Amino acid sequence: xxxxxxxxxxxxxxxxxxxxxxxxxxxxxxxxxxxxxxxxxxxxxxxxxxxxxxxxxxxxxxxxxxxxxxxxxxxxxxxxxxxxxxxxxxxxxxxxxxxxxxxxxxxxxxxxxxxxxxxxxxxxxxxxxxxxxxxxxxxxxxxxxxxxxxxxxxxxxxxxxxxxxxxxxxxxxxxxxxxxxxxxxxxxxxxxxxx
Numbered sequence: 001x002x003x004x005x006x007x008x009x010x011x012x013x014x015x016x017x018x019x020x021x022x023x024x025x026x027x028x029x030x031x032x033x034x035x036x037x038x039x040x041x042x043x044x045x046x047x048x049x050x051x052x053x054x055x056x057x058x059x060x061x062x063x064x065x066x067x068x069x070x071x072x073x074x075x076x077x078x079x080x081x082x083x084x085x086x087x088x089x090x091x092x093x094x095x096x097x098x099x100x101x102x103x104x105x106x107x108x109x110x111x112x113x114x115x116x117x118x119x120x121x122x123x124x125x126x127x128x129x130x131x132x133x134x135x136x137x138x139x140x141x142x143x144x145x146x147x148x149x150x151x152x153x154x155x156x157x158x159x160x161x162x163x164x165x166x167x168x169x170x171x172x173x174x175x176x177x178x179x180x181x182x183x184x185x186x187x188x189x190x191x192x193x194x195x
Contacts, residue, residue, distance in 0.1 A: 005071055090159070094118045097158055101127065104153045108146055110134040112173060116150070124161035127154055132171040143167045 026032060094117075102116040111131040119126045127150050133142055151165045 005067055008067055092158060092160075094120065097125075097154070097160070100158060101129075101150055101154055104157075105129065105131075105146060105150060108149060110137055110142060111146065113170065118154070118160075121163050124163035125154070126163050127151065127165040129165070129167045130170050131167070132173050133169050135172045135174055139169065143169070 097118045098116045101118070102114055105111070105114055105116065111133055113130075113132045115130040117128045117130075119128065129146055129150055131146070133139060147165045147167050150167075151162045154160045154165075155162050
């Protein structure tokens with residue numbers, strides 16, 4: 001149940017609880033008659049245009065139906081089939097595949113703000129890469145390097161059949177970018193040399 005449905009469910013339950021408490025108290029205290037309450041509600045709607053009242057009721061019905069549909073609608077995990085597996089069906093979640101490709105591309109220098117999306121197609125997958133590049137580069141060469149690395153990793157390591165790989169430069173930055181991640185031993189050695 002998503003958060004919006006939970007809020008609506010809690011509000012409806014609170015309304016039913018209050019209505020139940022009032023009903024129980026009214027049985028013993030005789031504070032009002034239910035027929036008087038219903039006639040007041042119906043008389044108050046006599047001042048409202050019938051078309052406006054019908055529209056309000058239709059909106060309430062539409063919201064209720066929408067909530068009911070969303071409650072029972074389950075999102076399927078987005079997956080893609082692996083072409084490298086010959087027998088049986090092997091699939092990989094697209095979110096984890098995108099993360100794996102992103103981690104591999106983080107090793108490429110002079111790119112930052114990296115985002116990778118993998119989209120399944122009937123004959124393979126499309127890999128979309130979005131990143132900022134350092135100014136002063138040969139843009140087409142760096143783009144080709146990233147495309148080649150993403151395609152090679154997705155096909156060799158993940159087992160996808162690559163239909164297409166796209167690279168979109170989302171901007172350019174002035175400073176030099178070094179994305180090569182150091183191993184924990186290298187970081188420890190750097191701290192020892194500083195001390």
